Amino acid sequence: MRPRREIGPTEATEVSALAASGPVIPNFGANSSKCVVENRFFCGEWVSKNWDSVLWPALRQHVLLTAIAVGIGFAISMALALAAHRYGWLERPTILATTTLYTIPSLALFELLVAPVGANIFAAEIALVSYTLLILFRNILTGLREVPDEVLDAAEGMGMSRRQTLLRVELPLALPAIVAGLRIAVVTIIALATIVYTIYNKGLGVPIHTALGEGPFKTELIAAGALTVLLALAADGLLVLLQRALTPWTRAR
Amino acid sequence: MGEFIKAFEFIANNGAIAGQHSLPSLTQLTLETLKVAAIGVAISVAIAVPIGVWLGHLHRGSFFAINLGNIGRALPSLAVLAIGDAFLGLGLTVVEVALVILAVPPIITNAYLGVDGVDRDLVDAARGMGMSEREILTRVELPLAVPLIFTGIRTASVFVVSTTTIASLAGFSGSLGDIIANETSYHFSGVLGAAICVAALALAVDWALALLQRAVTPRGLRLQGEAKVGVGAPAPGLT
Numbered sequence: 331m332r333p334r335r336e337i338g339p340t341e342a343t344e345v346s347a348l349a350a351s352g353p354v355i356p357n358f359g360a361n362s363s364k365c366v367v368e369n370r371f372f373c374g375e376w377v378s379k380n381w382d383s384v385l386w387p388a389l390r391q392h393v394l395l396t397a398i399a400v401g402i403g404f405a406i407s408m409a410l411a412l413a414a415h416r417y418g419w420l421e422r423p424t425i426l427a428t429t430t431l432y433t434i435p436s437l438a439l440f441e442l443l444v445a446p447v448g449a450n451i452f453a454a455e456i457a458l459v460s461y462t463l464l465i466l467f468r469n470i471l472t473g474l475r476e477v478p479d480e481v482l483d484a485a486e487g488m489g490m491s492r493r494q495t496l497l498r499v500e501l502p503l504a505l506p507a508i509v510a511g512l513r514i515a516v517v518t519i520i521a522l523a524t525i526v527y528t529i530y531n532k533g534l535g536v537p538i539h540t541a542l543g544e545g546p547f548k549t550e551l552i553a554a555g556a557l558t559v560l561l562a563l564a565a566d567g568l569l570v571l572l573q574r575a576l577t578p579w580t581r582a583r
Numbered sequence: 584m585g586e587f588i589k590a591f592e593f594i595a596n597n598g599a600i601a602g603q604h605s606l607p608s609l610t611q612l613t614l615e616t617l618k619v620a621a622i623g624v625a626i627s628v629a630i631a632v633p634i635g636v637w638l639g640h641l642h643r644g645s646f647f648a649i650n651l652g653n654i655g656r657a658l659p660s661l662a663v664l665a666i667g668d669a670f671l672g673l674g675l676t677v678v679e680v681a682l683v684i685l686a687v688p689p690i691i692t693n694a695y696l697g698v699d700g701v702d703r704d705l706v707d708a709a710r711g712m713g714m715s716e717r718e719i720l721t722r723v724e725l726p727l728a729v730p731l732i733f734t735g736i737r738t739a740s741v742f743v744v745s746t747t748t749i750a751s752l753a754g755f756s757g758s759l760g761d762i763i764a765n766e767t768s769y770h771f772s773g774v775l776g777a778a779i780c781v782a783a784l785a786l787a788v789d790w791a792l793a794l795l796q797r798a799v800t801p802r803g804l805r806l807q808g809e810a811k812v813g814v815g816a817p818a819p820g821l822t
Contacts, residue, residue, distance in 0.1 A: 433789050434782040435745030437752070437763055441778035444771075445586045514656065521659040525749065528763075538665050542753060546669045555662030562657035
């Protein structure tokens with residue numbers, strides 16, 4: 331129906347069948363080092379040689395996939411949460427819908443989207459966005475609801491309009507909960523985006539897939555796996571710094 | 584939408600593909616998936632619930648219990664499975680170990696938050712009534728923590744079902760993911776049919792556990808418990 335590469339480790343089975351009989355000698359190119367040919371635990375030299383051509387592009391794509399998903403997911407969740415904050419009855423149906431989306435396993439959701447959308451970036455992003463909604467919606471709404479009544483009364487007493495109260499009082503006070511939600515969403519999406527390769531050949535799932543087909547080639551697996559985890563930790567750390575910068579008053583306590 | 588019709592035909596034929604007789608049926612693969620997932624969840628619950636409950640009872644290790652959940656989320660299941668595959672070979676044991684590694688953190692975090700969050704006044708009252716520490720744990724703290732403990736188990740179970748299908752990408756065979764990873768044999772309609780089954784299975788598991796959760800939640804808590812819909816550690820857990 332559409333040109334797409336085989337996503338399962340088809341070559342892997344045949345190579346691991348060889349592994350039973352003798353040392354695995356995958357063909358990593360004519361000038362592979364001994365470490366790579368013997369498929370040792372980790373070959374730093376392979377990483378530096380393939381950083382520019384393999385790992386760095388995959389990492390960049392992974393960041394982009396995540397950023398688009400969290401960006402769009404945040405905009406949708408914010409709109410939904412503001413609506414549910416004003417019209418309370420919207421909360422239950424939204425939670426129900428987003429929980430259902432969140433429950434569908436990633437591998438299945440990607441394929442389900444391929445039929446109507448095609449095996450492309452749109453299918454990938456729709457799936458990733460749908461995984462952010464539950465987390466972000468719930469956290470933004472919780473943050474908005476936890477603003478103390480006295481504060482709202484004070485805002486009203488100062489003559490603030492509904493819009494001013496929202497922008498100058500409620501949203502700033504909800505920031506810690508919102509950022510907490512963003513942290514969970516970003517980390518979750520970074521981990522999930524490794525499955526994107528099954529429908530759209532981008533992201534850190536690509537080197538993992540290649541490595542699985544070659545033996546599996548340990549260095550590439552470890553490098554790509556570690557990059558994914560490090561990216562998640564780095565993004566999480568950045569968001570903590572962002573929160574500190576945005577909410578200086580929370581540190582005084 | 585034609586593909587969806589073909590996908591439902593595939594499901595109606597129980598996964599049979601013309602000209603290929605050696606392939607397992609959909610029912611078989613669904614049961615396999617459930618088996619692999621159930622073993623993983625059972626082991627994780629056996630390990631994680633006692634640890635979380637115990638830490639919560641002592642009100643210690645909040646940093647550990649909460650951050651464990653956050654670190655668990657950052658682990659990409661495909662990478663965990665792939666690395667297991669590279670070093671140990673991907674048999675059932677390695678898949679189960681990977682599932683346990685991924686399922687333990689959310690269960691510990693929620694069990695901890697559940698027991699730790701029990702009203703201290705209630706515990707004092709129980710102590711004042713002459714209950715032993717053991718009785719306090721089993722008759723006061725555990726029943727009150729049931730909703731959150733179950734939330735953790737539900738989150739982990741859905742995650743485990745999902746990861747069991749991903750194991751097929753890493754070369755393990757014996758789950759519905761096998762079909763999704765093998766478009767050559769099953770064609771896109773088969774892949775789509777399997778995806779529908781996987782989604783339905785995950786939702787069914789979640790709903791079944793939600794019903795079980797209701798059944799074991801003490802009656803007095805049920806009304807309040809209604810508010811706690813959803814997955815994962817509650818927001819305040821992230822500090």
